[in-house]
Amino acid sequence: GAVVSQHPSRVICKSGTSVKIECRSLDFQATTMFWYRQFPKQSLMLMATSNEGSKATYEQGVEKDKFLINHASLTLSTLTVTSAHPEDSSFYICSARDPGPKSYEQYFGPGTRLTVT
Amino acid sequence: TQLLEQSPQFLSIQEGENLTVYCNSSSVFSSLQWYRQEPGEGPVLLVTVVTGGEVKKLKRLTFQFGDARKDSSLHITAAQPGDTGLYLCAGGRSSASKIIFGSGTRLSIRP
Numbered sequence: 001g002a003v004v005s006q007h008p009s010r011v012i013c014k015s016g017t018s019v020k021i022e023c024r025s026l027d028f029q030a031t032t033m034f035w036y037r038q039f040p041k042q043s044l045m046l047m048a049t050s051n052e053g054s055k056a057t058y059e060q061g062v063e064k065d066k067f068l069i070n071h072a073s074l075t076l077s078t079l080t081v082t083s084a085h086p087e088d089s090s091f092y093i094c095s096a097r098d099p100g101p102k103s104y105e106q107y108f109g110p111g112t113r114l115t116v117t
Numbered sequence: 118t119q120l121l122e123q124s125p126q127f128l129s130i131q132e133g134e135n136l137t138v139y140c141n142s143s144s145v146f147s148s149l150q151w152y153r154q155e156p157g158e159g160p161v162l163l164v165t166v167v168t169g170g171e172v173k174k175l176k177r178l179t180f181q182f183g184d185a186r187k188d189s190s191l192h193i194t195a196a197q198p199g200d201t202g203l204y205l206c207a208g209g210r211s212s213a214s215k216i217i218f219g220s221g222t223r224l225s226i227r228p
Binding site: 004006034036041042043044045046049091093095102103104105106107108109110111113 | 147148150152157158159160161162165167205209211213215216217218219220221223
């Protein structure tokens with residue numbers, strides 16, 4: 001089946017630094033990937049849609065200059081949290097859209113726990 | 118505004134009991150998925166329903182899509198401790214659109 005990986009799984013950084021999170025589709029090509037944020041005991045909140053070779057589409061209220069998304073290849077999308085602050089601490093999850101006829105389905109990565117101190 | 122409302126938000130029951138989780142919306146969805154998520158992990162797809170009135174079974178789990186494609190339910194028979202987790206419904210307006218997640222139901226099964 002379709003597998004999506006994320007790296008790193010956990011990261012701790014100091015306030016003011018930037019952190020990059022990678023999302024890879026391991027056995028399929030993904031033209032569309034999604035980035036979500038999840039707070040403790042809450043559901044997933046869509047941050048942005050990442051399309052290969054074009055600019056990401058951000059959801060309302062998500063700062064595009066703070067959360068930089070790059071989808072340079074069909075198997076890799078990256079999310080960079082710039083000038084991180086403690087309030088950016090969260091669980092970040094990416095997903096990739098099924099490339100076949102079931103394009104309404106998405107496959108999720110295992111998530112990245114970001115802690116900003 | 119949450120487009121997909123799930124109920125209940127929390128549910129703690131004894132092993133062996135049955136339960137139903139609901140996912141409701143005022144909007145029509147072309148497809149609806151159910152996911153289960155464990156702490157510290159990404160959601161895992163359980164099922165996708167696309168046809169109004171559709172019923173799908175996955176072992177002890179029964180999923181139903183409403184006739185009008187605005188709501189869905191998940192019924193678990195004889196719940197097991199391994200069913201514990203966060204259950205999320207998610208809907209898409211079209212095959213190419215983003216999916217919207219429901220508010221989630223946190224299920225705990227006591228041995």
